[in-house]
Amino acid sequence: MSGKVILHYFNGRGKMESIRWLLTVAEVEFEEHYLTNREEYLKLLNEGSLMFQQVPLVEIDGLKLVQTKAILYYIAEKFNLHGKDIKERVMINMYAEGLIDHMEMIMVLPFVTDTKPKLDNIRSKAEERYLPVFEKALTGPVYLVGGKLSLADVLLVECTLMLEEKFPDILKEFPNIKSFQGRMTLKPAISRFLQPGSKRKPQPDEGYVKTVKEVFNITGPFP
Numbered sequence: 099m100s101g102k103v104i105l106h107y108f109n110g111r112g113k114m115e116s117i118r119w120l121l122t123v124a125e126v127e128f129e130e131h132y133l134t135n136r137e138e139y140l141k142l143l144n145e146g147s148l149m150f151q152q153v154p155l156v157e158i159d160g161l162k163l164v165q166t167k168a169i170l171y172y173i174a175e176k177f178n179l180h181g182k183d184i185k186e187r188v189m190i191n192m193y194a195e196g197l198i199d200h201m202e203m204i205m206v207l208p209f210v211t212d213t214k215p216k217l218d219n220i221r222s223k224a225e226e227r228y229l230p231v232f233e234k235a236l237t238g239p240v241y242l243v244g245g246k247l248s249l250a251d252v253l254l255v256e257c258t259l260m261l262e263e264k265f266p267d268i269l270k271e272f273p274n275i276k277s278f279q280g281r282m283t284l285k286p287a288i289s290r291f292l293q294p295g296s297k298r299k300p301q302p303d304e305g306y307v308k309t310v311k312e313v314f315n316i317t318g319p320f321p
């Protein structure tokens with residue numbers, strides 16, 4: 099691969115965390131440039147690096163990539179985690195987009211004031227909409243698509259761990275997903291990523307929320 103992979107985002111999970119997960123599983127080294135104040139964001143804007151004035155931004159192969167899903171698909175394609183043909187790829191993308199939709203519900207929690215109804219909604223969507231799909235898909239197969247590790251598997255581990263942080267017993271009724279998670283977390287790259295001191299980010303705290311608001315000049319409630 100030509101040159102370093104550089105991630106531009108906050109020092110926190112947000113939309114970049116799935117990209118960190120995927121690079122880790124692909125065993126790709128990456129460097130992180132954290133946005134800590136508005137000036138750093140304006141610099142990226144002024145140099146024309148942000149197509150839609152948004153991060154995540156990933157520098158890879160001489161490209162400046164934005165849009166989380168496009169970035170994930172590029173990395174998955176490049177590192178052979180995106181199926182063997184268009185039919186596998188579309189399944190992987192369907193799973194991936196469902197998981198991203200669900201993780202985004204969790205991602206916004208630190209920015210909302212009344213979290214209880216949001217948490218209740220996340221739990222019921224997990225139990226009734228998202229997890230049943232993966233429980234069924236994993237009846238028998240070791241991986242979600244094509245008998246081979248893919249982006250969909252990586253996002254499912256990330257998502258289930260996020261859910262368990264909020265609802266420790268959430269996988270009780272989903273034994274196939276729980277054993278899948280167990281298998282995946284034994285993979286050396288994932289196991290290292292889950293150790294303290296890795297590039298995995300902790301759950302967002304007040305400092306993270308404050309930085310995001312300052313960088314984007316958000317004064318009132320989050321839009």
Ligand SMILES: N[C@@H](CCC(=O)N[C@@H](CS)C(=O)NCC(=O)O)C(=O)O
Pocket residue numbers: 112113151152153154164165166167314
């Ligand atoms: N569809 C984009 C959305 C990116 C996005 O909303 N990024 C936020 C930070 S997590 C941002 O840059 N917000 C500033 C803005 O929209 O002005 C993606 O998935 O990457």
